[in-house]
Amino acid sequence: MEKPQTRIQQRNQAAILSAGLNIFSQYGFRGSTLDQIAEAAGLSKPNLLYYFPSKEAIHSALLARLLDTWLDPLKAMDETGDPITEIMGYAQRKLALSRDYPRESRLFANEVLQGAPHIAEVLATDLKILVDEKAAIIRAWSEAGKVADVDPHHLIFSIWAMTQHYADFDVQVRAVLGDREPYDGASVFLDALYQRLLQP
Amino acid sequence: MEKPQTRIQQRNQAAILSAGLNIFSQYGFRGSTLDQIAEAAGLSKPNLLYYFPSKEAIHSALLARLLDTWLDPLKAMDETGDPITEIMGYAQRKLALSRDYPRESRLFANEVLQGAPHIAEVLATDLKILVDEKAAIIRAWSEAGKVADVDPHHLIFSIWAMTQHYADFDVQVRAVLGDREPYDGASVFLDALYQRLLQP
């Protein structure tokens, strides 16, 4: 289905998406301008619109690419593995995502903050289905006495909240920590937190 | 120092701040327009600018009002109280703030997401000082064996993250939960989480 791409197309589309990610993740959709993105991508505005038909199109492409990878860590949580290891592994993978892809995290945060106008449906269908499925697994684990009996949905929310916080509120975290690096301490803390919470 | 205010001034300024809170908290500073705010406030744009000299002024007024009350729950954490009760009380107060003032929470989230251009200094001074002070108290508690030995800064971050998540990602939380109410479950979960984490 993909059309063949010239090298120039690949390079410019990549540059536009990267620039768009920088801008959109900082200012949100409405707060970002094509001129900003074009300049960040090193292209003229008409040239940018030669590769993407509209501002919306760039944003949609970014969101689509994001959602694909964003849910992977949760999908990877394995029913047959050791429960506590699986949950803690998920939390650590999600934290690594915040550390390595903070812009994507902020893009997502901006979208949801603004009421998720572009992805409300995905949240209510795909995401909900995935979460309900994994929540059922966790529930089964607690009923088998393998992890503590806590609400699985709120457990998952807590992992999202804690990990995304380090990407989305990066400025605040760093302002408070001074020059200490955030992620090492976060990783240790997460470990202790869920170790203690989940022990049956 | 306050100038005397007519009833009309009070009503209109309040209307503008309320409308501004609605708009800014959803679209961020750059994504919001004076026309939107004016319409939401039921005023014409020139009339709005009769009460506030600029878009910035409305935003600043909101942020100032917010910061005042936003830090109160942390300030109220009492060195002389029972450690675990104090920390869990703080978490619950912060959660109540998210439930009762979600727009304020999102206004703050938008500001920090965009790099905190208007409040970077407050974060690096007032906030840092307050957090360092409370972190020292928590550290003393753990050294006295009254609470578990966890990094106090990351403990505080975790409370911020978990409570703000329910306001800032409200759309996502509700999409996943379906028609279940979020805050009751959140309160119970928070309680279990910190009870288990903090027990020495």
Added chain:
DNA sequence: TCTTGATTTGACCAACTGGTCAAACCAACG
């Protein structure tokens, strides 16, 4: 080299942006 299709751009547009201003309006007090 020449041609063809991909790429790039300057000029342009209508709608919208934050903000101004003089004139009109209105409430209340003497």
Added chain:
DNA sequence: CGTTGGTTTGACCAGTTGGTCAAATCAAGA
């Protein structure tokens, strides 16, 4: 009732916004 000072507005402005288009430029295969 008339005046005075607070209030409201229509018309307006310069700069910015997302987007268009024809013409110019370029890359690469025949």
